[in-house]
Structures are given as structure tokens and as C-alpha cells.
Amino acid sequence: MTAPVNDPVIGAVWADVVGQPDAVETLTAATRSAAALIDGSGDASGMTHAWLFTGPPGSGRTVAARAFAATLQCTTDGIGCGQCRGCRTTFAGTHADVRVVVPEGLSISVAEMRALVQLAARRPASGRWQVVIIADADRLTEGAANALLKAVEEPPARTVFLLCAPSDHPDDVSVTIRSRCRTINLRTPSAESIAEVLQRRDGIEAELATWAASVSGGHVGRARRLATDDAARDRRASVLRIPLGLRRFADVFDCADALVKAAETDAAEVSKERDEAELDALRTAMGAGGTGKGTAAATRGAKGAEKELERRQKSRATRTQRDVLDLALVDLAGFYRDVLVTRSGSPAVLNHPDHAGQSASAAESWSPESTLARLEAVLACREALELNVKPRIAVEAMVTRLYRPM
Template sequence: MSVWDAVVGQEAAVGVLRAASLDPQAMTHAWLVTGPPGSGRSTAARAFAAALQCEQGGCGHCQACTTTIAGTHADVTVVATEKVTITIEEVRDLIGVAQRSPSQGRWRVIILEDADRMVERTSNVLLKAIEEPPPRTVWLLCAPSPQDVVVTIRSRCRGVALRIPPVADVAALLVARDGVDPQVADAAARAAQSHIGLARRLARDPAARERRDRTLQLAATIRGVGDAVLAAADLVEVATAEAKAATEHRDAAEKAALLHTLGADGGGTLPPSLRAQVRQLEEGQKRRATRAQRDVLDRSLLDLLSLYRDVLVVQLGADVELVNTAQRADVVELAAASSAEQTVRRMDAIGEARTRLAGNVAPLLAMEAMAVALRPQG
């Protein structure tokens, strides 16, 4: 067992990172780990951080490895935003941490997940720290692709590209690590399109599988503009409810903790200085809820995209396996009722909806425009 066992289907990338952790000549002060969603960017970054702290390059058993993977190592800092963007204040705090010498480990490691969520001004603040870090400081940035990070940052980082892991490898991980039934694991890995985190959720949560099936059924229910509007509202409603369920309890706990810290948990009217702190917390929670809703909607759109991908596979007679094997009958029916050109146009409409969501278009408007484009064309 080693820390690299959790980095599934990434043999080439693991080889590069393992060699760097063992050979000072192969080491550099800044890395950019890129790969599609679900490829395991953060997992690879944490494994690399553990290997850097471990005397044996990531044995998986020593204190350095176990504390790094658990997120409790004193010299490994991980930032993973749950908001739409990483703020400039968060980056400035990281820069301050990066200037400190390691207190226990061999390196001071800063892992910045979602590095693509920095606006240009924030990236410029980070640039100087990456250009001239202290001798034992390592920056590990994660993003979907190099193009998602400003050129001044990526030009100063050594890149490591991850691929989409094979379905069989993801299914095997679910069986070995989570004890999932092999058939369920295979279906979940296919439905998640090898997204490891999503596959695990689908395999272990029947409600998640039910929500996904409900999303896929929308394609067969849209017959006209009226159906499209209702389907769009349904998508947004489900996404809002799921995002609220994921954040509501945490929001309440955070607010209660803040009020307790301020000595105001007994109720009553708060003075203006304390109200400002509560308002700041609520604004941050609102941004987190916005991102959660967008993430749920984007995942639903990817599910729909996978369905029309299967439709196109059937229409073209391609010799590849379907992603949605349980929906084979629906796929065949949709394929027979439309042409390949229409399917491509529908896939383009889904892609456009994802772009609009990323551009902060109102979710309901983006979903309605997409759903109307999915209706059968006379």
C-alpha cells in the first residue's frame, strides 16, 4: 500500500510525481495538476504532498503520509473553495503561510484546488509568491486545463496532465475501497463517466441514482414548448433543493457558532458592529449556495449530454459501449425519432447552457432555452 494507490488510472502522471518526490534534481517549486472533472486532481496533489513529506516517497503508513492524506499535517495547507471564486484575501493569507519554514516536515506545501476560480487580479497577487518562493516551499495548483489558469501563472509551473481513468479501474476502486457490488460499481462508473467522486456517490446513494434517472427521463417527456418550460423549472427546482439540503445544516451551524463566539447567542438585537460580521457570514453562505446550485445543474447537464452521446452512438452505428446501459430502450427510441444532425444540435444546446451558467446567466433562463432546443423538430 502507498499513497499513490488512490490515484486511479494515472500511471504516467504518478511516475512523474513519484520521481520528483524521490529525486531533488527532478523537483521544482510550483506544479500545475490538470485533468477533467473526476480525474482525481486533488487526490493526486494530496498524494504528491504526502510523498514529499515521507522519507520513503509515500509509503502510506508513516505519520507524514497519514496526516497529510487526512488533512492534518502542520506543513500542508489545502484550500478548496466552495464559492464561485477564490477571493484575493484568501490568496494573501496563503502567501503569508508560504513564507514560513516547515515546522515538522521536509517541505511547506500549499495545495490550491480550483485554481481556475481565481480572477486575473487575484492571480496577479499570487504570481510573485510563485516566482520567488522560499527554498522549502512547494505550490500545487489544480485546474481542469492549463488554459483555465492565466498564462503568467502556468508558465511558471511544471504541468502534470491527468486523463479520464478507465471505467474498469474506477469500478475496481469502488469494489475494493467501498465494498460495492461489482455490477452496481460498473454501472455507477459508467454513469459517472469515470468521475471517481460522482461514481462513489451513485454507487452508495440510491437517492442520487434516482435523481439522475429523473433527469434523463426529461429527454423523452419534452414534446413542445410547454413541456420544455416545465422540464426546465423541474431541473432548477431539483438543483435548488439539493443545494439547500447540502448547505442548510452547515449554514445554521456556522451562524450559531459565530453568534456564540460574539456572545450573542441569547437572542436580542445585535449592535451594528456585530451585525456586519453576521451579514458577512451570510453573504459567504449565499455565494456557496450559488455555486452548489450551479454544480448540481452542471452535473445534470452532463448527464443529459451523456444520454444524447449514446443516441448519437446508436444513430451512427459506432462500435462503442453506451454510457447509460439502463436507459438503452429510451436511447434507441430517441435515436429512431431523430437524425444525427438533430442530436448534435441538441448536444450543442446543452453545451451552450453550461456556458451560460458559467457566465452567471439566470439558471431558469438558461435551462428554458436549452429545453426548448431539445424538443422534437417537425
């Protein structure tokens, strides 16, 4: 079920928090308590200074956190009207008291976290709340997590931390930080609720929206991409050709090469525009092309800053490439799960209902043991990438095992 958009008590900012009625209810109650705290009246027990949004990738952790931030900053009725300056600037990313931290490279540095904690300790300019959203709290380094812990343990009166992570497992968020947070657990949204939001918000026609939602694995952003981007559809199709396409040993290297190159191309597309814009902004800020006194020193400083920016962009590109490759691996794992599901005769919903014919034909010719071995090969590849094994090496090892599983 989607949050009813026209409900007078639930604000419009919740419209894109797909299929999460329980979370919306808790956070709406928290906003009422937050208002009570500011007024010094009523029950404030629903509000706290640190929240942990957990849920699988694509379930909308940051979308929910941002909607909550908007309701906290909403000046009209305090429920997130979506229209007032507080709501609009929160969504536009320009609200003076809302900071969204997205780890750009592989993690957030200690220095960045310290600077952030210092900013968060200021009094809110709006007189309401200082909100800090940390989009991937699971990518904090130990040092950064420690710097954050201090702030979460002794939060300034009007500061709220919203952390987002896949789960509250100690691998994702340290036990000490988790113990200071109230957890909002998001579930995988249903295909129906994703199809509904694609039609309503993105104006995608019903049939395409339903198809994209059905093959997205409950990932809202991925569903939108598949519905609107031909290249994304092509890449998914080429990934799903791999299982039945491995006929000769030579196919192993072609498939591995195609997977790695597709991830590189995809990541490069995502990065290129952003990288160039950042470099332009930096050059403008550094006053490139100036002449006169002090220019030489300024130029040396600018070169140093450019080098630093390039280093960060490279690190971020590596992360993007790994994320893109991981999505392809999730699709691939989904196919082998479908083969197992089909073989066992279980009525479970398929990951790739539009490839049911292929998974059925694989279920007939492969033993369950060999299918399971293939699935394990994909999962092992995901783990290897997480441990920083070079993509090409990890992917070649995986495809070799897909071709000859046991």
C-alpha cells in the same frame, strides 16, 4: 491500471489515485528528488516548486495533489506510507504545513490569496515542506492570480504550490503561471479502474460498482455517489427521462422546473449542514450571549461577522447549485451523444449504457441534424450558466430547443 498498492516503492497514499500510473510514477520520482534536496545529496532535478494538476472533473486532481503532499510530508520512508503522522495529518487536513484552498464562493479574493502567500512563505514547522494546494485554480480572479504569480515566480526555498485546474488552457490558468509550473496531466480513469476502487475502498458490491462506474463518465466521486445514494440515482433517472419525455409543449416548463428544483434541493442539502456548523462556530468564537462591560460593542462586531459569513455562504450556495445543475446537463449531453453514436453505428462506448434502448429508439426517429441541434442546446445552456445567466432562464431556453430543435 491502478497503482499497485503493495508495491514497496509506491506508497499507500497513492491507492485512491485511480487509473493514473504515469502521474504516480512522475510524482514518486519527484518525492525522491525532494528528499535529496532536503538532505543536500543525490539528484534533485525531479522536484520543482510549482505543479499544475490538470484533468477533467472527477479525474482526481485534488486527490492526486493531496497524495503528493502526503509523500512530501511522510516521515517514515518518504514515499507516502499512509501510516505515519505526516501522512495521516495531511489526509485529515490538520498538518501544520499543508494548506488546501477551496474557492468557497465564485472565486478566491485578492486579500485571501495575499494572506495565503504570506503564510506559505514561512519556514515549515515540520522542517520539510510548506505545501499549498489550490483546488480550483481556474476560479482565481485576475487579482488573486497575480498575487499567486509573485510567490510562484520567487518561491521560498521550502514552499511547494500544487494548483489544480481542468486544463492548462489560458482560460483556466494564465500563461505566466502555467510557464512556472510542471504539469501533471491526469486522464479520465477507465470504468474498470473506478469499479475496482469502489469495491476495494468503499466496500460496494461488484455488480453495483460496475454499473455506477459505467455510467459515471469517468468521474470517480460521481460513481461513488450513484452507488451509495438513492436520491442521486433517482435524479439521474429523471434527467434521462427528459429527452423522450418532451411530447407536448407544456412538458417544456415541467421539465425545466424539475431540473432547476432538483439542483436547488441537491445544493441545499450539501450546504445546510456546513452553513449551520460554520455559524455555530462563529457564534462560539464571538462569545454570543455574554453580558457585562463591552458586550454591546462585541455584539455589533458579531453581527457584522455574521452578515459577512452569510454573504459568503450565499455565494457558495450559488456555486454549488450551478455545479449540480452542470452535472445534470453533462448527463443530458451524454444522452444526445449516445443517440449520435448509435445512429452512426460507431463502436464507441456509450455514456449511458443502461439507457441504450432509449438512445436507440431516439436514433431511429430523430434526424442526425436535429439530434446535433439538441446537443448544441445543452452545451449552450452550460455556457450561459458559466456566464451567470439565471439558471431558470437558461434551462427554459434549452428545454424549448430540446422540444423543437430546428
